[in-house]
Amino acid sequence: MRVVRKLLETLFALILILWVLLPIYFISSLSLSTRKEVFSFPKPFIPREVSVDILRFFVEAHGTVRSLLNSVVVAFISILIVLVVSLPAAYALSRRRFRGRDSIMLFILTSRMLPIPLLAIPLTNLYIAMRLYDSLLGVALLHAAMALPFAIIILTGIFVKISKDFEEAAYIFGASKTKTFLKVTLPMALPGITAMLIFTFITSWNEVFAASILTVENRTLSAHVLNVMQASPIYFKYAAGFFLSLPAMVFIFLIRNYLFEMWGGLQSEK
Amino acid sequence: MKSKSVRLEDIEKKYGKNTVLKGINLEVEAGEFLVLLGPSGCGKTTTLRLVAGVERPDSGRIFIGGRDVTDLPPQRRNVSMVFQNYAIFPHMSVRDNIGFGLKMRGVDKVTIGKKVSEVSRLLKIENLLDRYPSQLSGGQRQRVAVARALATPFDVLLMDEPLSNLDALLRAEMRGELKRLHRKLQHTVIYVTHDQVEALTLGDRIAVMFDGEINQVGTPEEIYEYPENTRVAGFIGTPPMNLLEVEFDGEARVDGLEFHIPAKIRKFLETHGIKRFKLGFRPEYVELRRTGMSGTIVLRENIGYNEILNIQFGNHIVRAVTKRGEVRDNRVNFSVPEQHMRIFMNEKLVRDI
Ligand SMILES: Nc1ncnc2c1ncn2[C@@H]1O[C@H](COP(=O)(O)OP(=O)(O)OP(=O)(O)O)[C@@H](O)[C@H]1O
Ligand SMILES: [Mg+2]
16 A cells, blocks of 8 residues: 555656656757757657757847846846845844734735736836836836745745844844844845745746836847747747746756745655 | 842733743842752743843843843843853854854954853863854753853853753763852852752852742752742752641641651640641651651662662651661651751741741
8 A cells, every 4th residue: 555655656746747847858958959950850859969059049149138138137126126125024024023914914915916917007007107118127126026925925934933042142142133133133044035036036037928018128038039939930939948947947956955945844854 | 340230129021911920029149149940931031031131021120230221122231141042143153153242342353262262161162163053962052052151241141051951970060160160250140940959059049939939049058958938848959858747736647647746846836826737857867767757668769879768657758868778677767856847837937946
């Protein structure tokens, strides 16, 4: 019985892994092969020839570099906004017991209840009125707004885990509140904060809908790709897919231990 | 010398509906080593946290060196503390942990370095200075916590069970170090423990606490010889004081058996018309001779050089400490010297008989 269960579990895990990895594998392997191979059928599982030809074509295509830079700028502005807003918010939520604290936590999440398409027209109107339309700052603001609820909730959890005792010890040994935050709380939260920021970065990097409707000229990479997709050869799409998923893959790989800790406690089961 | 006195006046502390401290009054003199002793959950840590200022009392005032500090934040009280759960900073090396308080006071690096190596030598952790807390055992962490508290300048030192996690040998050694250090520097210390040996050996005075109330404050001798009430009597000493329910009708009887009491006590009981009381005497003072009350040994507990005899007397067990192997026979006679008998009325010690 135990063996059967174990077997089923393994099988299920395997399916899940393939489900995620296969598309990534095909996108990566094809974008690292030659154009000829992309059109061949059946496609080889392992590329016969490895080449950066396709990737170079993508990078050299009109608008790619510019939109790539835009993406980076937008991501960093949203990270900055998220940091400035979520740090104090999460700290207050974790340390103070005030009336309405739980409702606020809930309310923060409700901002994600409205689907972006629903907001598209009012948002566009608002952005035009505020002269934010087609600006990187505008896109960054929306990305920050999208990432903030989770950022605040993740960060609150991180601060809650840092025992108040450390701060109290710091106070007793003469550290002011600011010093205590900077020298004790913040360093202890740093791994979590980094993970949260990477999460924000990925959110912004991958976001396509809002970026597409709020810009015309200043498109981010994902918006740009979406825009030119129909008119592009298939290998362009592979390269684009590869580029768009690369940061997420790298970053998630870097913070994987932390994600496990935050979201599942997988490590404690070992 | 700049050690300062501490005074707690009518301190009350509630957590929600739960009153944890019920009017604490305590005076610690400058340079005194006061031990707070009491069972788990009686409010020892809470008391220390109030003195440190990381917790505020619901009512009452706290004075350090005569100055009312009740409304001052911890940073301005100039106390140092060893936390029960250590609270050493996990992201700092042992060295940085110990030097933290000095650094916050803006002391220069050279002086910090000197002080750190001085206290780490005292606590035998010199070889751990470059490690991080996660690389230390519980006992090592605890010593880092003590070192950090000692390295930081203070008017009052608060220690919350600072040796609880050390092995017996190291604990005895550290106890000696702390005692020596206090003799030399004469700083004011409030020291929490539920280890009686620690309390009796370290304390200039001991405050015994139960359920958020201080039951008795006194020198170790006073607490040991004259426990204020049956609760203290039953808590202090290993094994604690024998407490027998006695009925008096001209003769003292325990479960119907006659118990020999001296004329002085008999007279006292007669003049006050006392019919029932509790008689207390320490197991160490029980004399086992040919004469006296007779009882049967039902259990012998070996405690090394000595043994504890559990003697059945009526429905009571009388405990006596003797040299191991001294009493062979299980039928024994025992008596209690007059000066070691204590009378408790309504659970309170009757002092002048
Ligand atoms: N933050 C808190 N919230 C609610 N109740 C608390 C809190 N801290 C302590 N208490 C309660 O107050 C009482 C006294 O706690 P305290 O920690 O002072 O005990 P203690 O004497 O130090 O015990 P121990 O010897 O186990 O450390 C306990 O009943 C405890 O449950
Ligand atoms: Mg405690």
